[in-house]
Amino acid sequence: MKIKIQRQRLTEYEVNLKNPTLLEVLNEIKTTQDNSLTYSSGCKSSVCGSCAMRVNSKEVLACGYKVQDGDIIEPLNNMPIIRDLVVNMDKALGFNKKSITWLNPQANTPELSQDDEKRNALQSDCILCSSCYSSCPVYAVNEEFKGPFSLTRVFKYVSDKREAKPKEKIDVIQLNGIWDCTLCNECTLVCPQGISSKADIEKLRMKSIQFGYSDPNFSIGGGLDFGAPQF
Amino acid sequence: MKRDILVIGAGGAGLVAALNAHEKGMKVTIITKDYPTRSQTSMAQGGINAALGNAGEDSVQSHIENTLKSAQGIASEDAINYLCSSAPQAVEWLNSIGVQFSRTKENKIAQRTLGGASAPRACYAQDYTGLKILHTLYDRVLASEIEILSDRYLLDLINSQDKKSVCGVSVLNKRTGEVEVYESRVVILATGGYARVYDKHSTNAVGTTGDGQAAAIRAGARLSDMEFVQFHPTALKSSSILISESARGAGGYLLNSKNERFVDELLPRDKVARAIDAQIKKGEDIFLDIRHLGEEFIDKELPQERKLALLYEGIDPVNELIPIKPVAHYTMGGIEVDEDSQTIIKGLFAVGECANHRVHGANRLGGNSLLELVVFGAQAGENAAEYAKEILNQVQDDEHEIQDDEHEIQDDEGKVQDDEGEVQDKIIQNCHSELDSESNIEIDFYKIKAELGDLFYKNVGIIRDKNSLESALKKVQKFISDIPLMGVNDRSKIYNTNLIEFLEFKNMLELSELILSGAIVREESRGAHFRSDFPQEDEKFKMHTIKDKNGVVS
Incomplete structure (x- = not known):
């Protein structure tokens, strides 16, 4: 099969493997055809988040994607390319700290029930592969958007009974946060762990309203407004 | 920038050590070859052991007994006592910082039975236990002032002139291709295991290449029980x-x-x-x-x-x-440490799979490795902080003394700088020579790496004997002597994974020889080391295999 990889220029490679994953194809090219092909990988079992990239413009984990003849492989979007398929995730990961994505523990940890556990079990499956970040169209207009994985992490902690200061987190995601999302759902479609950041952002909007915040996009006219265009 | 403590590796053990050292007021920097959540810890599925008795009767004593039994006589009873009795507190701490453990109907942390355990003892978070623990630890690190340096590959430890204490590390910045030197009188190695010696015949992530153990032994530290590899x-x-x-x-x-x-x-x-x-x-x-x-x-x-x-x-x-x-799957052997997690090199600590705390002995129990990284991670972090404080006081005292004689200061500083310059030049030379040398590659190291994995799986696998081990040793020695004929084709300085993989491969070759020599000498069967020519346990080998770069210590 033939695939094309976006390096300094789009480069075609041919490999002969049976029903391989993309990571197997990349390893084959690197070790037998071109030692300079550059990409990241780790666990090869979809849990370490190292090998996210785009195939035919859609984000996948290379270790979890079965290659089709003619696939075009590109690095993730919205992040500076270091080389070939390796991007610099520092800024993206930095939004975690900006969004206070950790638990502020309570003096006495409350007991959790099975229902409590279900509330954020899925969100805690996140592997920080940045697929969602890459797919997000908001970065075209706002480079400071806190982004899907950080906001999912915020939801994970504010929905946790053990969190002592949920309001602090809600406060910090008002600006460049939940209201900047267009709810386009691209992040959900590409998440290898089946997490919907879009749904988490909607839930965070509900929580924000409970804390007395309102949608700044609707606030210009004041009063009741169900989304008519503002001029 | 001055750093009190360097932690090399950002898996569970490294993060816990960093958090605990930071809590003691230390300025801590974590250096990792990828990003902090990429480590092997994310792959731990089953659980973390603690005798909580949430799903059936259990006791710390049973946990100790099960662990001792599985260790087959070569473990430290004190270390196991410490591990098992600290376990309930370790899990409670993880729970307090937000790990999403599965729960029972009675609102307790859920527990299940793993192999060799007399009770349901492994606390779990579905089958993503390691992932959820790792990410929660990472989030705690974000809450602190701990510095994280990503994409930096450990090259070597730097020793003091008398070789007795550590004074820093050299790393290859993957993004720039530059060698960087970080100074610190306290270094904690938490770099993981070496099961990728088995290449594709391993569950491990591709980076589990024993970089820390190889750097440690080159710097004069000791490794122990390297022949014990869990399948x-x-x-x-x-x-x-x-x-x-x-x-x-x-x-x-x-x-x-x-x-x-x-x-x-x-x-x-x-x-x-x-x-x-x-x-x-x-x-x-x-x-x-x-x-x-x-x-x-x-x-x-x-x-x-x-x-x-x-x-x-x-x-x-x-x-x-x-x-x-x-x-x-898991390497029981590793860097030899004392009960404070310190090596024989002053200021050099080791923890997690890269160290040998003598709690797993000849065979680790499922659920004890996540436990080890929390319990000993905390202990190593605290001890490293204590040691760093001592050093800082010493340095302050020294500075007082030296102030009386300004000439001496200048001389001393000049000398240190010269030495460091020299060390740095040497490291850069070693590392970049791979990039500069004339293209003269006769042997493809990727082929040898795969061959090494096949050889180890076949000859140094679940069952070994004298012949299989000795013929493997011969082949490994041949590979080592062939290293000058191998090299990297990629000459770029920017994110050169061809170079990193070659450096990893050389580390694995170095360790392969040690695994083999340990396995050859141990003419008995014990735990994961099974010799078909000596199928019984032998009292005479109820001891640890300890080595430094000059050979067998004991």
């Missing part, structure tokens, strides 16, 4: 991807081609792996059967196992058998 009974047959022991803990069976069970599935891993190996040698194919557990249970408790089996083996365990084989 996990159930990896997927075609990809070596791990299927958690919790599948058997929940009632999964092992079957051969005749649909017969042939072993108690919940024996310790060394015994189950040998039973499977014996079946395979008889020509049987081996399967894990969890069909009878039902779809609802599998989706609730073992969602990752179903996903992995579907994706990498093309079968759905809800209604099909899972083809499996045992592969290298």
Whole structure:
């Protein structure tokens, strides 16, 4: 099969493997055809988040994607390319700290029930592969958007009974946060762990309203407004 | 910038050590070869042991006894006592910082039985226990002022002139290709295991290449029990991807081609792996059967196992058998440390899979490695902080003395700088010579790396003997002597993974020789080290194999 990889220029490679994953194809090219092909990988079992990239413009984990003849492989979007398929995730990961994505523990940890556990079990499956970040169209207009994985992490902690200061987190995601999302759902479609950041952002909007915040996009006219265009 | 403590490695052990040292007021920097959540810890599935008794009667004493038994006589009873008695507190701490453990109907942390355990003792978070612990630890690090330096590959430790204490590390910045030197009188190695010596015959992530152990022994530290490598009974047959022991803990069976069970599935891993190996040698194919557990249970408790089996083996365990084989999974051996997690090099600490705390002995129990990294991570972080404080006081005292004689200061500083300059030049030369040398590559190291893995799986695997080990040693020595004929084709300085993989490969070759020499000398069978020519345990070998770069210490 033939695939094309976006390096300094789009480069075609041919490999002969049976029903391989993309990571197997990349390893084959690197070790037998071109030692300079550059990409990241780790666990090869979809849990370490190292090998996210785009195939035919859609984000996948290379270790979890079965290659089709003619696939075009590109690095993730919205992040500076270091080389070939390796991007610099520092800024993206930095939004975690900006969004206070950790638990502020309570003096006495409350007991959790099975229902409590279900509330954020899925969100805690996140592997920080940045697929969602890459797919997000908001970065075209706002480079400071806190982004899907950080906001999912915020939801994970504010929905946790053990969190002592949920309001602090809600406060910090008002600006460049939940209201900047267009709810386009691209992040959900590409998440290898089946997490919907879009749904988490909607839930965070509900929580924000409970804390007395309102949608700044609707606030210009004041009063009741169900989304008519503002001029 | 002045740093009190450097932590090399950002897996569970490194993060816990960093957090604890930071809590003691230290300025801590974590250096990792990837990003902090990429580590092997994310792959731990089954659970973390603590005798909480939430799912059936249990006691710390039973946990100690089970661990001791599985260690087969070569473990420290004190270290195991400390590990097991600290376990409930360790899990409570993880719970307090937000780990999403699964829960019982009584609102307790859920627990299940893993191999070799007399009670349901492994606290779990579905089958993503390691992932959820790792990410919660990472989030705690974000809450602190700990500095994280990503994409930096450990080259070497830098010693003081008298070689007795550590004074920093050299790393290759993957993004720039530059060698960087970080100074610190306290370094904690938390770089993981070396099971990738087995290459594709390992469940481990590709970066589990023993960089820390190799750097440590080059710097004069000791390694111990390197011949003890654990084979996990159930990896997927075609990809070596791990299927958690919790599948058997929940009632999964092992079957051969005749649909017969042939072993108690919940024996310790060394015994189950040998039973499977014996079946395979008889020509049987081996399967894990969890069909009878039902779809609802599998989706609730073992969602990752179903996903992995579907994706990498093309079968759905809800209604099909899972083809499996045992592969290298965990390395019990590692950097020799004392009860404070310190090596014989002052200021050099080691923790996690890269260290040998003598708690696993000849065979680790499932659920004890996540426990080890929390308990000893905390202890190593605290001890490193204490040591750093002592050093800081000393330096302050020294500075007072020296102030009386300004000439002396200048001389001293000048000398240190010269030395450092020299060290740095040497390291840069070593590292960049791979990039600068004339293209004269006669042997493809990727081929040798694969060959090394096949050789180890066959000759240094579940069953070994004198012949298999000695012929493997000869081959490894040949590979080592051929290193000058190998090299990297990629000459770029920017993110040169060809170079990194070559450096990793050279580390593994260095360790391969040590694994083999340990296995050859140990003419007995104990835990994961099984010699068909010496199938019995021998009292005379009830000891640790300890080595430094000059050979056998004891």
